[in-house]
Amino acid sequence: MDISAITALNNVNGTATVSPTSLTGMLAEKEKKAEGTMFETFLNTAIDNVKTTNSYLSDAENEKIRFALGETDNTHDLTIAMGKASTALQYTVAIRDKVMEAYKELMQIQI
Numbered sequence: 001m002d003i004s005a006i007t008a009l010n011n012v013n014g015t016a017t018v019s020p021t022s023l024t025g026m027l028a029e030k031e032k033k034a035e036g037t038m039f040e041t042f043l044n045t046a047i048d049n050v051k052t053t054n055s056y057l058s059d060a061e062n063e064k065i066r067f068a069l070g071e072t073d074n075t076h077d078l079t080i081a082m083g084k085a086s087t088a089l090q091y092t093v094a095i096r097d098k099v100m101e102a103y104k105e106l107m108q109i110q111i
Contacts, residue, residue: 049095053088060085 063081066072 046095050092053085053092056081056085056088 060078060081063072063078067075067078072078
């Protein structure tokens with residue numbers, strides 16, 4: 001560990017001042033960043049959910065093909081894959097419908 005870094009920390013005093021205008025500016029900037037990251041997080045989550053749904057649908061299709069070709073006779077795996085795909089698709093469609101309802105409602109707001 002570097003001794004000069006510790007000495008520099010010991011010389012720090014707690015008399016820092018921040019002007020109210022700069023504080024307001026910093027808060028406004030943080031709020032804008034938070035809004036951007038909130039939407040970005042929502043969008044990334046939605047994209048990940050669609051990718052997961054596509055993965056489940058693909059797995060179910062692969063299980064159907066394997067069962068149809070006689071590569072497997074385990075109906076349990078086929079049923080589970082189809083159930084996961086169906087549930088994920090219903091969830092994705094429900095979310096899409098709610099987002100579209102919210103968008104339509106926002107578009108009807110009079111300014």
